[in-house]
Amino acid sequence: xxxKRVRRTFTPEFKSQLVKLYESGKPRADIxxxxxLTASAFDKWVKQSQTSGSFQERDNRTxxxxxxxxxxxxxxxxxxxxxxxxxxxxxxxxx
Numbered sequence: 001x002x003x004k005r006v007r008r009t010f011t012p013e014f015k016s017q018l019v020k021l022y023e024s025g026k027p028r029a030d031i032x033x034x035x036x037l038t039a040s041a042f043d044k045w046v047k048q049s050q051t052s053g054s055f056q057e058r059d060n061r062t063x064x065x066x067x068x069x070x071x072x073x074x075x076x077x078x079x080x081x082x083x084x085x086x087x088x089x090x091x092x093x094x095x
Contacts, residue, residue: 012055
């Protein structure tokens, strides 16, 4: 049976140090094994470092992802405003 991994968090400084190790020539497999990382997490850090230099998710979004988030927030706001107006119309209709 495989044991479930415990989710760990890493500081941006730690991620940056590991990416620098990789960029200086240390093999990817050695870094992953030595620090007990998942390959996907390490690859994600390398990609984030190369594209934006930041490990923050919001700094690594594509323009399409950013627009989708903005539109979802706007849609939620409009739905709330619509509900408020419906309630106000019901209250005004009673008077």
